[in-house]
Amino acid sequence: MKYEVRQLLNFFNKSGDIIYNELDEVLQNYAVCYPQVLIDILTLLVNVPEPHKRNRAVSDLWQRLQETGIVDSRLMEHICQDKRIWRVYPLVIKYLVGTQLMFPLTITNQVDQVGTFCLPCRLPKIYLEQFEFNYSEHISDVFYFDFGEVLQEFIFLRLLAKCCQEKEFDWVKIYYNCAQFRASETCLFQINSKTISSGSVLLYDRNLIKLLVSKEIPSQSVNILQKLHTFIEEIILQTFNQDYFHDQHVCGPVCEICSSLNGTMCLVNLASLSNDVSALKEYRVDQYHTVYREGKFRFTCSRPIT
Structure with missing residues (x-):
């Protein structure tokens, strides 16, 4: 009987008569009539x-x-x-x-x-220049989530909520476009929304979420990245029309070699990185990039410079 009721609720949810979300453990117990x-x-x-x-x-x-x-x-x-x-x-x-x-x-x-x-949508905004880690030497790793032409704003606001509800994270400062969290007593990380203008009406702007991790415990960088990647996957699955995300978003660090050759910011895509990061020592991401995880995260690029 329970299965039939949920089928009925899903039908009326698709028709727009009610709001029902079967995928969420909490929301599947409620229907907005x-x-x-x-x-x-x-x-x-x-x-x-x-x-x-x-x-x-x-x-x-x-x-x-x-x-x-x-x-x-x-x-x-x-x-x-x-x-x-x-x-x-x-x-x-x-x-x-x-x-x-x-x-x-x-x-x-x-x-x-x-x-x-x-x-989150009522949080005050802040100039990112006032908020980032004071000095570059305090930063261990920088990663980006690239959503292409899809606006990242609403994903970012929901990501704030998930990070604040995560037991392993303690929020330090939260704004509409930027936030700092503590992953441990000695490890801070920061996320902010960022848009790179294409400079052309023929090309779309790139919508990004930037992740900066402090250097005190560099081994935590990939763990934090994977946690945020999981959150974003859940947000997309739960909240957004999958047709808008037919091309999987990219997440990872910037490769300076590829970026200089392509004339745009190129990311080493770590979206498919092994879940067992504790055992990761070497991982071939694509034909050019290899990721190493022995304490601090690092990667190499073998792309020939012509």
Whole structure:
């Protein structure tokens, strides 16, 4: 019977009558029967009302959301009360968290979802020059995720949510376009969204997510890269139309030799790197590049320079 019910829910999800996600362990237990209500709530959160339109009882919570991107559960309760769905407001929060549209910061009551949450699309932006590691000698490795002409913005915001919910990571600073996390007591890493202009109307801009790992424990670089790659694969599978990602995105370091020959930034694609990175000593990525993993990550390029 359970299988038949899920078939029915998937059918109505495809028709647009409801919202149902069978692939997610949390969301597969819920179905949104009135999608417009959820859309109205999201629209309200993203487009914070002007001060004169805010209820005085929660005006300070609206202001906090506008300035910091932090949503208080009391504000969600108030919004759901206005929408006459007060009884299910904890489920609304769970759904938004399950889709990585929000992620929890502090929760004091798991049942009623009492606490504070971050709404990534409302986070303030920062100039990347002000945020990157202060000196280049502090950086061990730099990797890129290249999505080609597909905008990386919404992938990046969901990636923030997944990193913040990962038990092995502790967030240090978070902005709309950049964030720093601690993978261990001595290892920091940073991610930011980056676009390289093609400089031509005939070519598309390249949309990237940049990963910088500090040098204190260089052996962690590939582990962090693989963890983020897994997160991005999950985000694409769960959230986006697969037709937009018919060509698998590329992730890896820049090869200076190939870049100089091709006149553009070329990446050594590590997307298919062995999962057992602890045992990796040598790995042939393609006909030119070999990756070595003996402590610090490194690679070689045998492409002839003509």
